[in-house]
Amino acid sequence: MTTPLDDPTRLPVHDIMCIDCKSFYASVEAIRRGIHPLAADIAVLSKGDSPGGLVLAASPNCKKRYHVGLSTRRFQLRDDMQVELAEPRMADYIRKNYGINRIYRQFTDDAHWYPYSIDESFIDVTHSHNLFGSNEEIATQIQKKVFDQFGIITTVGIGQNPLLAKLALDNEAKKSTPWQATWTYDRVPETIWKLDDLADFWSIGSRTAKKLNAIGIHNLYDLAHADRALLHQRFGVIGDAMYFHAWGIDYSDLTRRYLPRSENKGYGNSQVLMRDYTQPREIEVVLSEIADQVAGRLRHHQVQGEVISVGIGYADAEEAGNSGFGAQMKIDPTNRTDDLIRAARFLFHSKWNGHAVRNVSVRVNRISQASTMQLSLFESAEKEEANVLLDQTIDKIRQLYGYKAIVRGYSKENGATAIDRAGLVGGHHG
Amino acid sequence: MDKETELRLGIKSMLSQYDHYFTRAPHTRYWLVVVDNHFENCYSFFIYTQRFKAKLVKSYEIACFKRDKSLYKHYLSSVKQHSNLNIEYRDTRHLICPDKYIQKDPIHGHGAIPTSAT
Numbered sequence: 354m355t356t357p358l359d360d361p362t363r364l365p366v367h368d369i370m371c372i373d374c375k376s377f378y379a380s381v382e383a384i385r386r387g388i389h390p391l392a393a394d395i396a397v398l399s400k401g402d403s404p405g406g407l408v409l410a411a412s413p414n415c416k417k418r419y420h421v422g423l424s425t426r427r428f429q430l431r432d433d434m435q436v437e438l439a440e441p442r443m444a445d446y447i448r449k450n451y452g453i454n455r456i457y458r459q460f461t462d463d464a465h466w467y468p469y470s471i472d473e474s475f476i477d478v479t480h481s482h483n484l485f486g487s488n489e490e491i492a493t494q495i496q497k498k499v500f501d502q503f504g505i506i507t508t509v510g511i512g513q514n515p516l517l518a519k520l521a522l523d524n525e526a527k528k529s530t531p532w533q534a535t536w537t538y539d540r541v542p543e544t545i546w547k548l549d550d551l552a553d554f555w556s557i558g559s560r561t562a563k564k565l566n567a568i569g570i571h572n573l574y575d576l577a578h579a580d581r582a583l584l585h586q587r588f589g590v591i592g593d594a595m596y597f598h599a600w601g602i603d604y605s606d607l608t609r610r611y612l613p614r615s616e617n618k619g620y621g622n623s624q625v626l627m628r629d630y631t632q633p634r635e636i637e638v639v640l641s642e643i644a645d646q647v648a649g650r651l652r653h654h655q656v657q658g659e660v661i662s663v664g665i666g667y668a669d670a671e672e673a674g675n676s677g678f679g680a681q682m683k684i685d686p687t688n689r690t691d692d693l694i695r696a697a698r699f700l701f702h703s704k705w706n707g708h709a710v711r712n713v714s715v716r717v718n719r720i721s722q723a724s725t726m727q728l729s730l731f732e733s734a735e736k737e738e739a740n741v742l743l744d745q746t747i748d749k750i751r752q753l754y755g756y757k758a759i760v761r762g763y764s765k766e767n768g769a770t771a772i773d774r775a776g777l778v779g780g781h782h783g
Numbered sequence: 784m785d786k787e788t789e790l791r792l793g794i795k796s797m798l799s800q801y802d803h804y805f806t807r808a809p810h811t812r813y814w815l816v817v818v819d820n821h822f823e824n825c826y827s828f829f830i831y832t833q834r835f836k837a838k839l840v841k842s843y844e845i846a847c848f849k850r851d852k853s854l855y856k857h858y859l860s861s862v863k864q865h866s867n868l869n870i871e872y873r874d875t876r877h878l879i880c881p882d883k884y885i886q887k888d889p890i891h892g893h894g895a896i897p898t899s900a901t
Contacts (some may be wrong), residue, residue: 385827387818387840387873392880401841432837439842504822504875 358538359602365604366478368488368511371518372457372495373527378410378446382439391506396421399782404428405627409441443778446471449503454496460491466517467607475515477607481568492533496750508532516603520545521731531553541601546574556598564588564594564735573599587780620644620658621716624770627711629668635768636665636710637698642764642771643715644693650746651688651717654685658717660684661696666712677712678704690744693717790854793812797846801830804843810835815862816842818886819874824850828862 356426360362367731374380375391393412397658398728400406406427415421419434430436450471458466465477471622478491485491492509499507507531510522517536522655524544525534548554551562554573570576576584577599584592597603622643630636640663662681670676680700684692697715728734750759756775764771784792805813816829828846833839846862848854863870873879 385818385844386816386829386877387820387875387877387879389878389880432834432839434836437842442846452826502822506876583813583829631833726875748789 357597357602358541360607361538363536364602365606365676366516367477367513368482369513369515370476370478370488370492370495371469371510371512371515371522372476372492373508373510373522374453374472374499375508375527375532376410376412376416377505378438378441379412379415380505381414381442381446381449381503386437386439390504393437394435395437396425397441398427398430399441400613400627401427401438401440402480403627410435429471438555438624440770440780447778449505453499453503455507456495459461459498460485460495464608467610468641468739470524471478475518475586475607475669488535493531496532503649509534511520511535512601513537514601514603515605516555516598517601517606520601523555524548524553534602538601541577545599545601546572548573551576552600557595560593561588580732580775586700611615617718619660619716620650620656620720621662621714622650623664623712623714624774626711626770629711630768631707631709632768633702633705635765636701636705636713637733638763638766638768639713639770640697640701640715641694641761642769643713644697644772645690645761647715647717648688648690648693648744649722649748649751651720651746655723657686657688657723658720659684660718661700662712662716662718663695663697663700664712664716665701665710668709668711681718686721686723686725687727688723688744689740691740710714787836788893790857793846793848794858795860797828797862798865800843801862802830804830805866805868808832814869814871815866815870816873817859819850819872819876819895821875826858828848828858830868883894 367774368572378397379393379395380390382397383395384388386393386395387393391413395416396411396415398406399409404427407656408421408422408423408425408427408430411421413433415436416710419436421430421434421436422436430438440529449723450468454466454468454474457474461476461478461481469475478485480487481491484649488511492511496507498506498507508522508526509519510518510526511533511674512518512535513523517538521536521544526532545554549572551557551565551570551572557565564587565571567575568583570579576595579596581593583595586592588595624639624643626639630639660681660683662679664677664679666677667675672730680685682696682700684696684749687693692717726737728737746757757772760772785832789858812833812835818827820827823838825847826849827844830845831840831842833841846858850857860894
């Protein structure tokens with residue numbers, strides 16, 4: 354049988370590192386309190402005064418002892434847990450992320466450096482060995498520099514392509530000292546194929562795992578030895594990608610970044626609500642506030658959009674039979690708050706079945722420059738112009754004096770969140 | 784803003800934060816932690832709260848300022864004048880490992896443990 358690994362000349366071979374800051378937010382808070390990050394019992398809790406407050410990160414100890422981690426709610430934390438609760442300081446985490454990435458960039462050029470998330474980055478050190486030594490030496494130097502400068506423990510997955518590096522990180526490097534692991538094509542049978550759960554594999558979620566189970570694929574070994582034509586037939590190009598991933602092959606190149614095409618670009622905001630929203634008016638209020646936020650961003654960038662979509666996530670997904678719904682519609686190109694609010698409310702009412710809501714999002718796509726304005730047949734040109742000026746004036750006031758200086762009436766109603774969220778960074782304490 | 788005004792406002796803000804979190808709630812223990820943070824070149828003051836018989840602890844930063852000895856003395860003397868809470872001193876050059884070394888009282892009464900020991 355021929356396998357994708359038979360011809361080594363066709364395999365991408367680089368020295369890629371995927372570097373992660375261990376329990377990043379919790380480690381930053383531990384250091385701030387003079388505690389070693391690996392010995393701390395810290396959970397970073399957003400909106401800790403509310404039972405719906407969310408844990409954003411927890412020290413390894415908390416995860417191990419109490420299974421407290423990302424998305425644990427405040428009401429799930431018991432008094433008998435030896436856990437220290439800390440408020441998040443998002444702006445500080447962003448600053449530290451910049452500082453830590455500056456260290457990574459000392460070991461390669463910017464084209465071969467790819468920040469993946471606030472605590473994870475990829476670097477390609479294929480051409481850095483003459484200066485800094487072997488992969489392991491580079492990884493050790495990075496770990497030491499980051500710890501000496503920031504007190505943060507970093508874990509490093511090393512692979513011949515980004516996928517292998519990421520898998521090495523998630524499945525081996527994160528688990529024990531020296532917080533490094535190397536996965537190569539030679540080791541695919543003893544590494545990737547030994548992963549029990551398909552959903553543990555990067556790029557395969559629980560839904561895809563279920564679909565794969567349905568065609569008799571229960572683990573990575575099965576996936577690697579499945580009929581590629583069948584995978585392609587069921588999943589399209591994603592099926593091909595999964596097949597090659599199961600062999601540890603990933604052709605992505607750090608120097609070739611994904612740039613969204615302008616027609617695919619959009620502006621959106623979302624919120625996880627602090628409690629279940631069951632009253633339609635309350636949900637309308639939050640939708641309106643998010644639509645206002647999106648409209649403000651469109652005006653700030655001097656663009657307008659003509660496709661609006663809303664996303665609603667149910668609190669009781671299992672009971673509801675599905676996790677929520679999305680709906681979208683085409684509108685005249687606009688960046689006016691009123692237009693977006695009207696459309697968002699319409700979309701919500703067109704599909705909502707009365708289930709309690711926990712997630713809300715509004716997104717505007719098909720963006721164009723706001724150099725022209727579509728007049729409406731149902732509104733006088735003078736009134737439309739006055740409304741545009743009103744939005745611009747509100748934007749200016751907010752720019753000068755902050756969001757809370759001028760808010761719409763509905764922001765004082767039950768369920769409104771905009772006033773409380775003003776000044777937050779990424780929805781959390783700055 | 785001159786340095787004196789900055790210091791005065793900084794201390795005022797710290798004490799107001801202190802008053803905000805030190806609510807004298809019944810069956811609640813409060814204490815202060817002062818951290819000499821060489822990583823961020825700053826001093827941080829925290830107020831800790833813990834309910835009676837609970838292990839869960841909450842901590843809030845009430846002040847953070849440049850790592851300057853004279854500033855530190857001012858902040859510390861102000862907080863001592865304002866409060867009688869116990870103060871625990873920590874230093875990031877000797878990160879503490881409560882779990883490993885303190886078996887009975889993870890919060891109070893321990894010294895600094897060198898980082899290399901971990």
